[in-house]
Amino acid sequence: MKHSPIIALDFPALDEAFGFLDKMPSGLWVKVGMELYLQNGPDIVERVKGRGHQVFLDLKLHDIPNTVGRAMEGLARVGADMVNVHAAGGSEMMERALDGLEAGTPSGRKRPALIAVTQLTSTAEEQMNREQGIPGTLLDSVVRYARLADEAGMDGVVCSVHEASAIRDACGEDFLKVTPGIRLEDGDAHDQKRISTPADAAHAGSTHIVVGRAITQAADPAAAYETVKRQWEVG
Numbered sequence: 001m002k003h004s005p006i007i008a009l010d011f012p013a014l015d016e017a018f019g020f021l022d023k024m025p026s027g028l029w030v031k032v033g034m035e036l037y038l039q040n041g042p043d044i045v046e047r048v049k050g051r052g053h054q055v056f057l058d059l060k061l062h063d064i065p066n067t068v069g070r071a072m073e074g075l076a077r078v079g080a081d082m083v084n085v086h087a088a089g090g091s092e093m094m095e096r097a098l099d100g101l102e103a104g105t106p107s108g109r110k111r112p113a114l115i116a117v118t119q120l121t122s123t124a125e126e127q128m129n130r131e132q133g134i135p136g137t138l139l140d141s142v143v144r145y146a147r148l149a150d151e152a153g154m155d156g157v158v159c160s161v162h163e164a165s166a167i168r169d170a171c172g173e174d175f176l177k178v179t180p181g182i183r184l185e186d187g188d189a190h191d192q193k194r195i196s197t198p199a200d201a202a203h204a205g206s207t208h209i210v211v212g213r214a215i216t217q218a219a220d221p222a223a224a225y226e227t228v229k230r231q232w233e234v235g
């Protein structure tokens with residue numbers, strides 16, 4: 001199932017993020033990442049949600065199982081709709097993250113979706129082989145992490161569009177495939193290595209696309225958002 005594009009609110013300050021949102025339609029999916037969260041604190045999530053948006057809190061937790069489990073218990077109270085960890089932390093860490101999230105979610109509130117980052121979209125295969133010491137193809141590594149995440153009870157993964165269809169085959173249609181690295185045709189890749197267009201993402205079976213600079217740095221962000229949304233919906 002395709003969800004609305006998630007806009008990455010990669011701004012340092014609250015007033016910049018809200019200034020941006022003032023120009024955008026209501027009822028968006030937005031992503032609060034480390035930049036905004038660490039400089040503005042947990043309240044940022046409720047404040048963005050108070051404006052009628054759904055929030056993916058992208059903190060990519062990666063630590064020992066006990067630490068991640070306890071951190072997730074706290075994060076469950078912050079009010080995000082989706083949170084994440086790094087699959088490289090291992091199955092025990094992911095299981096403890098899920099336990100923490102379930103324990104911390106206030107009664108009557110839906111548990112946030114929990115997804116695991118496979119290989120960052122800024123990682124290229126050669127770099128993975130050389131720097132992480134993981135041999136073989138990037139696709140194999142991503143699918144392996146996706147299976148591990150599925151077995152640990154995660155609701156889905158963060159991957160690039162290039163791996164989405166293989167993950168659908170391995171983990172099923174309902175397993176979330178949240179895909180950053182989205183660019184409009186001929187857009188600047190910046191630091192991303194595995195990029196794709198919204199239409200490619202729709203064809204590959206992404207369930208969510210995450211779009212930052214292609215919208216936030218556009219001359220007309222609202223128009224750029226509409227273009228992304230149209231291409232994603234039409235596929």
Ligand SMILES: O=c1ccn([C@@H]2O[C@H](COP(=O)(O)O)[C@@H](O)[C@H]2O)c(=O)[nH]1
Nearest residue numbers: 008033119120121180181210211212213
């Ligand atoms: O593998 C990953 C995981 C997370 N991200 C995040 O998505 C956005 C992408 O921003 P762009 O400006 O569209 O490149 C950004 O917030 C990253 O932290 C990712 O890119 N890749």
